[in-house]
Amino acid sequence: MASPTISSSGDVVADVVVVGSGVVGGLIADQLARKGHSVVILEAGLRIDRATAVENWRNMPFPNRVGSDFQGLYPQAKGAPAPLYFPPNDYVALSGPSAGSFQQGYLRTVGGTTWHWAASCWRHLPVDFKMQSTYGVGRDWPISYGDLEPYYCRAEEALGVAGPNDPERQSPSERSRPYPMDMVPWAYGDARFAEVVNAHGYKSIPIPQGRSTRPWNGRPTCCGNNNCQPICPIGAMYNGIHTIQSAEKNGAKVLAESVAYKIDTDDQNNITMLHFYGANHQSHTAKGKIFVLACNGIETPRLLLLAANARNPRGIANSSDQVGRNMMDHSGFHCTFLANEPLWLGRGPAQSSCIVGPRDGAFRSKYSSNKMILNNISRVAPATEQALRLGLIGKELDDEIRRRAIFGVDLSISLEPLPDPKNRLTLSRTRRDPHGLACPDIYYDVGDYVRDGATAAHAQLKHIGSLFDAVEFNITKSLNANNHIMGGAIMGSSAKDSVVDGNCRAHDHANLWLPGGGAMASASVVNTTLSMAALGIKAADSIEQSLRRA
Ligand SMILES: Cc1cc2nc3c(=O)[nH]c(=O)nc-3n(C[C@H](O)[C@H](O)[C@H](O)COP(=O)(O)OP(=O)(O)OC[C@H]3O[C@@H](n4cnc5c(N)ncnc54)[C@H](O)[C@@H]3O)c2cc1C
Ligand code: SF4
Incomplete structure (x- = not known):
């Protein structure tokens, strides 16, 4: 087991410097x-x-809870x-015509945003990788579904995904391995809803989920108490912290409250060193052979722009001018x-079935395209709010x-955006964070x-109703965000119009990787964290191969 060295002044040297401790x-970090x-x-x-997060949720005022303040x-x-x-x-x-539909939630904590996700673990369809060549819209990826398929299997294993092993109930059904665990059993509502709508040609199927249906790598079995968002009290749902704990056991060192803000490069444009602020604003350096920015779809492009040299x-x-462009999310309603x-x-996990x-x-x-999730979060809070509005008592x-x-x-309902360079993250000229770093602006x-x-989905919903x-x-009028942040470091085969290659390696810097949502060249219409993990x-x-050659 190799450990990074940390000097008395807080500077660090490691083979690999990873920024961001999300999934x-x-x-x-865990693999390397x-x-x-x-x-x-x-x-x-x-x-x-x-335990603190659970206690904080319990103590939140009713309007925050009913408003889903995750x-x-x-x-x-x-x-x-x-x-x-x-x-x-x-x-x-x-800013922009759809500003209100890009209000993303994400966490900056050890373990990252999957502390309060819903754990739906979908794969892209094979055709989602070839949107331009198949439908003449969006972009093709430089890799195919077949290239990513083995990594989907490994991601499902790492996140402990429970899913349906009947191909009729899978989307997609092109799989080389069964799901690691059997699907989370449907509660009455999911089963009855599917019975009604499937008889009329819809396809409501079980959502593959990062939840344990049997003890899994130290996680207990999901007991269906419906508190997944904003926190699973017993850790049956996968959270990034599970992987971080594993990485620490394997020798990785996590430095919390360490904000990367500057990146040095040498004559070959290799990355030589990152600079980061500690809790008290003191600046430190992190040197390595390989650098990985995994800060999520907003913070990775922000850091790349902040670090201009x-x-x-x-x-x-x-060099392509694509960093921060092509921002995407599954806007929905x-x-x-x-x-x-x-x-x-309300019995079982937050989401279990989807058309x-x-x-x-x-x-x-x-x-x-669209997908329609039967939201399984208990209806008691909205029902109470509505009943109180009617002025009833006793x-x-x-x-x-x-x-x-x-x-x-x-x-x-979620919808599928196309990558559009005009949808762009830039650095604010006026707002700064407490370290004095420019905050993100997004058009x-x-x-x-x-x-x-959305219009096509309305017609389907009227029929379902x-x-x-x-x-x-x-039907809600405005579109809401769904927190699946993609696109700001987009993948492609050419350095002229994309930021990373099919391994998420930066075209411009041989020892820099930018994996995650930012790299995704198409959004599909399903939640995308499993794709990010793959x-x-x-x-x-590919980093391992590069280290072997070094
Ligand atoms: C309410 C909610 C529900 C969701 N449900 C689902 C779902 O059911 N299925 C699904 O697929 N997805 C879901 N998502 C999305 C999912 O949570 C994200 O896609 C996923 O967490 C992204 O992982 P990540 O590792 O890329 O980033 P994150 O988990 O966001 O982690 C990035 C980390 O980088 C750190 N960081 C950022 N900048 C710096 C810096 N400069 N220096 C040091 N560290 C930095 C951050 O502090 C953060 O901890 C949901 C999201 C939300 C908010
Ligand atoms: S239903 Fe309960 S036990 Fe299962 S993942 Fe959600 S919060 Fe955790």
Whole structure:
């Protein structure tokens, strides 16, 4: 086991310097440390513990809980702010026609954002890698589904994914291995909803999930208590912290409250050293043979732009001028109604079933695909809010809460964006974080491709509502963010119009890797963290090869 060296002044030397301790950085650090390389992880945020997060959630005011304030319960490091919405902070400033639909949530903590994700672990479809050559829109990846497939299998193993092993209930069904664990059993609501809609040609299938259906690498079995977002109290759901703990056992060193901000390069444009601020704003250096920025789809491009130097005046890895461009997320909306029979949603994990029929089709040359999740977060909080608004008290109030909670349905619909260079992250000229570093500004327009996809989904939803004689049927008007941040360090075969190659290695710097959502050249319509994790593991393999050659 090799360890990084840390001097008395806090400077560090390791074979591999990883920035960011989320799922992507963690998987790379864990693999390379296991193979005997010395690895340091610089993490901007605090180390937190599960019990404190659970307690903070319990103690949150009702409006925060009912408003799904998943950010506010996680303490922020003084020097590493993240977006907040209750009340909002101005860390990320949004502009453009769809500014409101790019309000991302992400955490800056040891373990990263998967502390409060929903753990849906989907794969892209094979065709999602060839959007341009198949549908004449978006971009093709320089790698195929077949190239990434073995890494999807390894990512499912690493995240402990439970999924359906019946090919009829998979999306996609092109798999070389079964899911590591059997699917999370459906509760009554998922089964009954699928029974009704599938009889009319829809395809509601089980969501593959990073949740244990049997003890898995120290994680207990999911007991279905429905608290996954914003924190699984017992750790049955995968969180990045599980991988970080494994990496630490294998010898990796995590430096919390360490904000990377500057990158030095040599004559060959190799990275020689990173600079980072410690908790008290003192600056330190991290030297290595290989550098990995796994800071997520917003913070990686921000860091690349912040770190512009004389040799790379537009920013690190940015000779193509694509860093920070092509920002994407699965903008979405909600459809709620009261069904004509009780569905009892809220038993089991936050999300368990999803209509995937409209994931693909010739229509994608014109408008976006969609997926419709049956949201399984308990309906009690919204039901209470609605019943209180009716002015009821006593038994009547109680009865109305029960009625609305058991008959209520909430579908969460996601749409598929195309990469558009105009959707761009830049550095603020006016706002600075506590270390004096420019905050991110993001311009965003979902475009007609997504808007037309939303219109097509509305028609499908009206039909689904009619199958349940829907009352109080409502479709939200504006598009919301879904926190799947992609595109800012986009992958391609040419250094002229992309930032990284098929291994997430920067075209401009031979010893720099930029894995994760930023690299994704198409978004598909499904949650994308499993794809990010697969890209991370593929990057780790190529780093190993590079270290062997060095
Ligand atoms: C509410 C919610 C629900 C979600 N549900 C799902 C889901 O069901 N399925 C799914 O696929 N995805 C989901 N996601 C998205 C998923 O959480 C992210 O895709 C995933 O966490 C990204 O992993 P990452 O490792 O790239 O980044 P992160 O987990 O965000 O980690 C990046 C880390 O880098 C650190 N960092 C950033 N800048 C610096 C710097 N300059 N110096 C040092 N450290 C730095 C940050 O502090 C952070 O800890 C959800 C997200 C949210 C918010
Ligand atoms: S249902 Fe409960 S035990 Fe299962 S992942 Fe969610 S919070 Fe954890």
